[in-house]
Amino acid sequence: MRFGALRIFMIAMLIGNCLTSANAQSDEEKAKVSELIKFLEFTLNTLGDPEVAVGDKKTITDQSYLKIFEDKNVQIEDDLSERKVSINKNVQSYLQDVDILFKDVKFQFDISKIEKHKTSAQKDYFKVTFKRTITGTAADDKKLENASVRYAEINYDPAKQVYKVASIYSSGIRDMKTFQAWWDDLNFEWKVVFQRAVGSTVTPSESYKVMGIKEIDISYNKYITDLKPLAKLTALEILNFSSTAVADISVLSQLANLREVYMSNTGIQTLEPLKALENLEVVYFENTAVKSLAPITPLKSLKKVVCINTPIDFAEIQKFEGSNQSCKVLYESADLMNWWNNLPLVWKESFKEQFNITSTPPTGEDLARIKSAEKIDIEGKYNIYSLEPIADLTNVKSLNLKKSGVTSLEPLKKWSSLERLDLSDTHVDSLGPVNNLSLKLLVADYSKVSKEELALYENKHPSTTVIYKTMDFTIWWIKLSEEWRGIFGKAIGYTGPLDKLPLKNLYQILELKKLVIPEGSEIENITPLASLKNLRELKVSKVMKISDLSPLSNLAKLESLDCSYNPVVDLTPLIGLKNLKKLNIEYTRVSDLDPIGEITSLESLHVSGTKINNINAVRRLSNLNEISLQNTSVSNLSPLFTLIHLAKVSCYNTKLSQKDVTSFKNTKPSCEITFY
Structure with a gap:
């Protein structure tokens, strides 16, 4: 059975088994509803999987979907593409679009609430609130990842004892009658706020205008005391209720699209409702009683947090900054202001100069910049x-x-x-x-x-x-050959006269992390490199006159070395380079690998064209991922058998036989080997 067909079979069987109700106990009913939503998630992921056959997907969109949905006329509010005006699609069109609009896509449904209600005819139905996350690649190759709150209504048929989806929507309000009831229940001030936000009066037929609001500013509005009406505005991205009488922000936990929240000078005491807002980027809560940043610490999307004049202590702010290094935190406390007030005048003047502080006394943001x-x-x-x-x-x-x-x-x-x-x-x-x-x-x-x-x-x-011996380094520079000066000058992008190198540029050279010595250079030794203690990557290939690697012996940070096509004989100077990951000694005169046998950090080793005839030392290189041995006298691959990370071996034109290679392949079938 094909993979896709197997998934279709699973959907049909599992839904058939799990959507009937054994009894009417609330917990069991909720469990059945939850299972139905998870099967819907599974079905959408099957449609979004590029590996599932077209015919199998057609089976879902033509037939199998009726195992989940009430009928073919079920309406789903579109959330697969960005629209200013919400539209509904019938279930088949929606499911087909999952396959059409994306190259690959994955859905994740996280249920937050299941409520049982009765229709006007006293029939049971369930309203499910869940967070829908989509990740994948659109048909135009655009990467996407977004989340929103969705609602599903699930009907229960007691005669057949089955649960089926009757509708799915995003607004929280899906018909004119419900919207009108919600609107009538609003106080005058909230109606004004929403009308201002949409730029016109609102009629029931235009409910989408309110439900699609992305930005609300109610700062300094003394008539706003709670945020409950915002629960329906799931598209909301920016909210400012600073300097209002609001003290409860629990409703914000339902607004998954929120990116910016401004709530300074309010009665809020905790950020707990914000902990699930994965899209949150900016939070202001100056002059509040909030005591902890812990609820928002896991939010990696945060870019700016302003908590000036709050009880949060400096130690917690430092801890937060350590976990969120890309987030800027601006804060001020009595301790911070006391610190500034007690600074000696010379320090104050120095800070004002360094940080361009013009206000007296400095603002909380100024002090936060200094402290961080x-x-x-x-x-x-x-x-x-x-x-x-x-x-x-x-x-x-x-x-x-x-x-x-x-x-x-x-x-x-x-x-x-x-x-x-x-x-x-x-x-x-x-x-x-x-x-x-x-x-x-x-x-x-x-x-x-x-x-x-x-x-x-x-x-x-x-x-x-x-x-501490600047004169020594200056003399070191003066004694360098013109070619070495040119190599170093080019490495740091210096274009001035080499005989008048500024001290700051000399420091740049001494801190170089990467250096490539041009092929064909006339240098005869690499002694000047001994002073480059921060060097991590060195390429000195085809210089032709380099035979002694001793100057590299103390470069403890070196991770990559390419000294191929040079008359190098001895690898002993590399013994102490415990961070070396890549080593290329191809077409050198090396005949013994024992000196590098303890450099267990090595991941890549190229010894082709050398005088190597055995690789016994390699058996200790537990992290080795690839090795090239072509054009050598190597006749035995057994030292490689125990290297669990080995993925690639090149060994053509050696003394290995086809039998040796076949034995190796049988021992390590997942390792790619090049031999002919």
């Missing part, structure tokens, strides 16, 4: 002696103290995020708490820190670029 800053620069501030006032600014990644009056780094003991520190030309005499931090850059020229302590730090943190 990643860079602090007090270069030349000789009258700033202590870092104690900024001890809590633990988000800082770059701190420039050059030529300041600072004498101690002790206040930085909580600064685990610090990456770059310049304490040159200061009276700082000890590295203190930063001794245990692996900085990316430490500049300590002409400081009071001893050369012995700096040397110890350098040995402890080999990946840190430590500058």
Whole structure:
């Protein structure tokens, strides 16, 4: 039986088995209704699956759908394409569109409420509220992902004891009579709000205008005290009710399309109803009693949160920022203002200059920018002696103290995020708490820190670029050949005179992460590379004169090395490179792989065209994903048998026989092997 046909069979059987009612107990009835919605989800996913045969899909749209729906005239409010005006489709048209409008699509239904009602004829029916999420690719190749609240009405036939879908819609109000009743129940102020939002008076026949509202601004409206009427506006994206008497926001949990909510100066005390709003991007709740950000912490779509003058403490804000690094948090508290008020005048002036603060006193947003800053620069501030006032600014990644009056780094003991520190030309005499931090850059020229302590730090943190001998580095640059200068200058995009390289550009070279040495270069050794402690990727292929890899032995961060087509013989200098993932030594003079046998980080190894005749050392490379051995004397693949991640082997033109390769294929059938 085909995969698609099997799914059709499952739908028919499962619906037949599960949609009859054993008794009238409420819990069981709700369970049956829930199962029906899940079968509908399964059916739509079958129609949206490109692997299901066309004939099988036709079976659903022509026949099987009647197992779920009341009849062929059931109306479904369209949610498959964006429309300004809502329209209904009969069930067959809707189901066919699932296949027509998408290349592939997946539906997910999350039920939030099942309510039992009676019709005017006293027949039972159920109203289901659920969140519908669609992800997939449209027919025009456009990627899509959206969510909205949907409603389904389920009829129950006691004679046949079956449940079937009678309608599906998004507005929460699907007929003129229901809309009129809802509208009549609104107070005068809400009617005015909705009429302003649509730009005209509203008649029952135009209910779609209200149900399609995407933005509501009721800020400063003293007559609005609750948000209950918004429950029907499931298309709503932007809501502003700041400076109103509203204190309860529970209704917002039903508005899945909300992107921006403004509720400052209100009586709200919790953000709990917002926790399920996955599309939420902006939240303002200044001057409220909200105590916690926990409900919105999991929302990865957030871009901006403004919680100025709330009881939320700074520790929680830092925790939130750690979990939501792409979200900007603006806050202010009594503690924060006290911090500013107690700052020495020289620090205040420095912050005003760095952060372009013009207001007096600074606004909450100004103070939030300072508190969340990643860079602090007090270069030349000789009258700033202590870092104690900024001890809590633990988000800082770059701190420039050059030529300041600072004498101690002790206040930085909580600064685990610090990456770059310049304490040159200061009276700082000890590295203190930063001794245990692996900085990316430490500049300590002409400081009071001893050369012995700096040397110890350098040995402890080999990946840190430590500058305390600027003259030495300047001499290093002067002694470089013209070709090496050109290579480094090009790597950082420097186009000025190479004999007058600015110090900042020299630092850029020393912090290079990637370097490609042009093929055919005339350099005869790679000694200058020993100073590039941050290098992660190096390509020095077809330079022809490079035979010694010793200068690379201390480049602890190196992840990728291509030294192919060079007269390299010995791989011993690579023994300590525990982060190396890719190694290309093709067409070198290497004959022994033992030196790299303990570099278990290796994922890709290319040794083609070398003098290798065995690969015994490779058996320990547990993360190896691919290896190329062509044009070598390798005659045995057994060291590869235990490598569970191995996916690709190239071994043509070796001493391997067809029998050896067949044995390997039988042992590792999922591994792609190239041999002829």
